[in-house]
Amino acid sequence: MELFKYMEKYDYEQLLFCQDKESGLKAIIAIHDTTLGPALGGTRMWMYNSEEEAIEDALRLARGMTYKNAAAGLNLGGGKTVIIGDPRKDKNEAMFRAFGRFIQGLNGRYITAEDVGTTVADMDIIYQETDYVTGISPEFGSSGNPSPATAYGVYRGMKAAAKEAFGSDSLEGKVIAVQGVGNVAYHLCRHLHEEGAQLIVTDINKEAVQRAVEEFGAKAVDPNDIYGVDCDIFAPCALGGIINDQTIPQLKAKVIAGSANNQLKEPRHGDIIHEMGIVYAPDYVINAGGVINVADELYGYNRERAMKKIEQIYDNIEKVFAIAKRDGIPTYQAADRLAEERIETMRKSRSQFLQNGHHILSRRRGR
Numbered sequence: 001m002e003l004f005k006y007m008e009k010y011d012y013e014q015l016l017f018c019q020d021k022e023s024g025l026k027a028i029i030a031i032h033d034t035t036l037g038p039a040l041g042g043t044r045m046w047m048y049n050s051e052e053e054a055i056e057d058a059l060r061l062a063r064g065m066t067y068k069n070a071a072a073g074l075n076l077g078g079g080k081t082v083i084i085g086d087p088r089k090d091k092n093e094a095m096f097r098a099f100g101r102f103i104q105g106l107n108g109r110y111i112t113a114e115d116v117g118t119t120v121a122d123m124d125i126i127y128q129e130t131d132y133v134t135g136i137s138p139e140f141g142s143s144g145n146p147s148p149a150t151a152y153g154v155y156r157g158m159k160a161a162a163k164e165a166f167g168s169d170s171l172e173g174k175v176i177a178v179q180g181v182g183n184v185a186y187h188l189c190r191h192l193h194e195e196g197a198q199l200i201v202t203d204i205n206k207e208a209v210q211r212a213v214e215e216f217g218a219k220a221v222d223p224n225d226i227y228g229v230d231c232d233i234f235a236p237c238a239l240g241g242i243i244n245d246q247t248i249p250q251l252k253a254k255v256i257a258g259s260a261n262n263q264l265k266e267p268r269h270g271d272i273i274h275e276m277g278i279v280y281a282p283d284y285v286i287n288a289g290g291v292i293n294v295a296d297e298l299y300g301y302n303r304e305r306a307m308k309k310i311e312q313i314y315d316n317i318e319k320v321f322a323i324a325k326r327d328g329i330p331t332y333q334a335a336d337r338l339a340e341e342r343i344e345t346m347r348k349s350r351s352q353f354l355q356n357g358h359h360i361l362s363r364r365r366g367r
């Protein structure tokens, strides 16, 4: 990949490589856009096949956070970190302390939180070195694990998508196929089960599947079979890129609504499902509950206030559908339009000069 060419194409601000030999830390921090505020996005720890794959993931996820935070109405920009390694074997305290110091060095331009492969305990270690971390333990007055909040937002957004597709937002009796029943989807399944939905689940982790079968009466299928099951709603809650040339022809669902980031392998896959009449709730709009929850820590965490904002994911999804209809475009493009319009408006409104402590004029005053 020609890095600067790619960064220029999508207008990235900064890409940082952080290495600490002693602890084995190899982290890549990508900051996409800070027009709305400091870049907030989680840290993913994953066994990448190559450094190039890790860089690409960091860049794609960081840009997704710019759009997610903008569409959610947060005063935050977009960034993300990936740490190269096996989260089950390669973690150690020194690694997250070293990472915390690198974040501190950015002086607030980037704020981190959990993502796939990292936990509240990891964030607590990072917190030893920097204030620019969220999703830390409630014992510190913080919001803790963001997954239940993400799940609640996906549940709310799924109801809005059901209303669009079926004329009612009730999920009672709906057959919902859930791909991946990890941290987010476990809580999502609980909401769906409580509302009377019938669940079909899959996961490469057999224990996670067993838990969903036992607790929610879910039917289990093999990972490769989830795309083609007879269902009303498909909820991708594992990894990205799963709406692609191989999976689309298998889909029977009328709605796609799940927590995974970067669900469309390429934008054209969003066009194809649109032409098929599938109602797609764009990933970064529906899965913003976690970031809304951790962002509230920056104001002094108030769970009630955060949950109220997460409820609004229902309205945000409706807003996306309205833009799609107004402009005759697929919903993934409508979501981009919603986010880009907000960023542009704020960029323009900031063009007026405002004196602050760091401006050259402050130095002249001291003479």
Ligand SMILES: NC(=O)C1=CN([C@@H]2O[C@H](COP(=O)(O)OP(=O)(O)OC[C@H]3O[C@@H](n4cnc5c(N)ncnc54)[C@H](O)[C@@H]3O)[C@@H](O)[C@H]2O)C=CC1
Pocket (backbone or CB within 6 Å): 115, 116, 117, 146, 147, 148, 150, 179, 180, 181, 182, 183, 184, 185, 202, 203, 204, 205, 208, 223, 237, 238, 239, 240, 259, 260, 261, 287, 288, 290, 291
């Ligand atoms: N945790 C959060 O608050 C947020 C998570 N997300 C996204 O939601 C997705 C899920 O996140 P978490 O639940 O936190 O992660 P997780 O790692 O707890 O759960 C993912 C689950 O997917 C399973 N999985 C992986 N590959 C699979 C495959 N090929 N087929 C079936 N199952 C597979 C894993 O075994 C795991 O149980 C990720 O894409 C993440 O980026 C997005 C926003 C916030």
Ligand SMILES: CC(C)CC(=O)C(=O)O
Pocket (backbone or CB within 6 Å): 040, 041, 042, 043, 068, 113, 114, 115, 135, 146, 261, 287, 288, 290, 291, 294
């Ligand atoms: C708090 C995190 C869940 C934010 C993030 O990285 C995401 O929403 O993907």
